[in-house]
Amino acid sequence: MKCPKKNIDKCAKIVASMSKKILQFKKWLKITKKFIKKLLKIGRKKMAKILVTGAAGYIGSHLCLKLLKENFKIIGLDNFSTGFLEPVEILKNKFSNFEFINLDLADEEKLSEIFEKNEIKSVIHLAAKIDVAESVQKPSLYLKENYENSVKLINKAVEFGISKIISSSTAAVYGNPVYTPIDEKHPTNPLSPYGQTKLDFEKYLEKIKNLNYVIFRYFNVGGSDSNGLIGKSHLKSNDLIENIIKTILGQKPEFQIFGSDYQTKDGTSVRDLIHVEDVANAHFLALQEMEKHKLNTVYNLGSESGYTVLEILGQAEKIAGKNIPVKKQPRRDGDIAVSVATSQKAKNELNWEISPKNLEKIITTDLNWRKKHPLGYTK
Ligand SMILES: NC(=O)c1ccc[n+]([C@@H]2O[C@H](COP(=O)([O-])OP(=O)(O)OC[C@H]3O[C@@H](n4cnc5c(N)ncnc54)[C@H](O)[C@@H]3O)[C@@H](O)[C@H]2O)c1
Numbered sequence: 001m002k003c004p005k006k007n008i009d010k011c012a013k014i015v016a017s018m019s020k021k022i023l024q025f026k027k028w029l030k031i032t033k034k035f036i037k038k039l040l041k042i043g044r045k046k047m048a049k050i051l052v053t054g055a056a057g058y059i060g061s062h063l064c065l066k067l068l069k070e071n072f073k074i075i076g077l078d079n080f081s082t083g084f085l086e087p088v089e090i091l092k093n094k095f096s097n098f099e100f101i102n103l104d105l106a107d108e109e110k111l112s113e114i115f116e117k118n119e120i121k122s123v124i125h126l127a128a129k130i131d132v133a134e135s136v137q138k139p140s141l142y143l144k145e146n147y148e149n150s151v152k153l154i155n156k157a158v159e160f161g162i163s164k165i166i167s168s169s170t171a172a173v174y175g176n177p178v179y180t181p182i183d184e185k186h187p188t189n190p191l192s193p194y195g196q197t198k199l200d201f202e203k204y205l206e207k208i209k210n211l212n213y214v215i216f217r218y219f220n221v222g223g224s225d226s227n228g229l230i231g232k233s234h235l236k237s238n239d240l241i242e243n244i245i246k247t248i249l250g251q252k253p254e255f256q257i258f259g260s261d262y263q264t265k266d267g268t269s270v271r272d273l274i275h276v277e278d279v280a281n282a283h284f285l286a287l288q289e290m291e292k293h294k295l296n297t298v299y300n301l302g303s304e305s306g307y308t309v310l311e312i313l314g315q316a317e318k319i320a321g322k323n324i325p326v327k328k329q330p331r332r333d334g335d336i337a338v339s340v341a342t343s344q345k346a347k348n349e350l351n352w353e354i355s356p357k358n359l360e361k362i363i364t365t366d367l368n369w370r371k372k373h374p375l376g377y378t379k
Helices: 008-045 058-069 085-094 108-117 132-137 139-159 193-207 240-248 276-292 309-320 344-350 358-372
Strands: 049-053 073-078 098-102 120-125 164-170 212-218 220-222 255-258 270-275 296-301 306-308 326-329
Touching (some): 049 058, 058 276, 120 276, 132 193, 164 193, 220 276, 240 358, 255 309, 306 309
Parallel strands (some): 049 073, 073 098, 164 212
16 A cells, blocks of 8 residues: 555554454454354264263363363263262263263273263273382283273274274383483383383274374373362372472471482473363364364373472472472482473474463462362362
8 A cells, every 4th residue: 555645644544444444353353263162162062972081080080171161072981990089070060061980991891881872972091090100019900901991992982983082191101211302203112011001002092093093192290270170189199299289288297309419400300290271272172183184193292391390399489488398318210300391293283382381370270279178189
């Protein structure tokens, strides 16, 4: 557009009118986007169901919450071996689109019944045993629970014509990093039966023909629901944040730091922490993507920022407004100095984003939930 010479007033009017039109267009675009989102949500209500295993567990319950809010119909499965009834009851009371079945994945007959009776579109598989130390003591239990039961579930799903699968894996499949940040092409070399059984199941999935699947390798997951509806609770926990918070609340006399002589900026190990809501959102985005394209792929889910244990502790002290007593201990066997992911692939391909002020959000949401539930879940 040419601005008429010596006629600044006229030019300003044209610019003002154009700006108004752009603003109107932006407003219209926003309303249309909202409308389309609403239509999609209404559509989902009529859609087939999604089966979520491990739904009574920490990540499973937060994932169900996200998908229920997005109006998906969910059937949650769990045998309560490490999961809890409380989050299940909370979700059942709040959402009519949530159904829950108490079931051990080893029960193939009951699994068949569930697939027969319900129109299931996708399976999201989180149920697993997750205690690395226990896996070293009881490798055959981990083989049965994490590999054999997972194979049974997926075979059953495929038998009933389900081709969309999302499965939870772990950073433990990588073992000691050869380079950081760790990308999906990093060599795998698990150091524990836990990591090995997870990797073996990944390989099993990869071999099934015509499957539309996503494997998510989570790094350390933390945080609770931002609205405080459900939270992070494990029966037995070596979890860094859970232990820091228990020390803040006076449930533990001190926070133990294992290893202060690593080759890192302050000698303590470096960890990558990711908020559970970001993990849940990645699953939601993957479900949407799988509607459009066939996927057969692995994504890391990490925050891409490594924090030393002392940095995490410092942030927790700032949020809690008090000093946290600390006891320095020697390194533990099997602990890795630095474990940091690059999640660029999930960002590029799924448009996934990590919450801003990630570490602060993890500590704040966990602390807020624990203040209201000092013992975690009790049933
Ligand atoms: N928490 C993390 O930081 C983390 C990191 C990496 C990967 N993961 C993966 O995420 C998934 C969920 O982990 P989480 O932290 O929520 O653990 P969790 O122990 O809270 O949840 C696991 C759930 O699976 C259920 N379950 C176990 N065996 C079952 C069976 N045979 N039948 C039915 N249900 C069974 C348990 O009762 C529990 O509710 C796991 O696959 C784990 O390997 C977790």
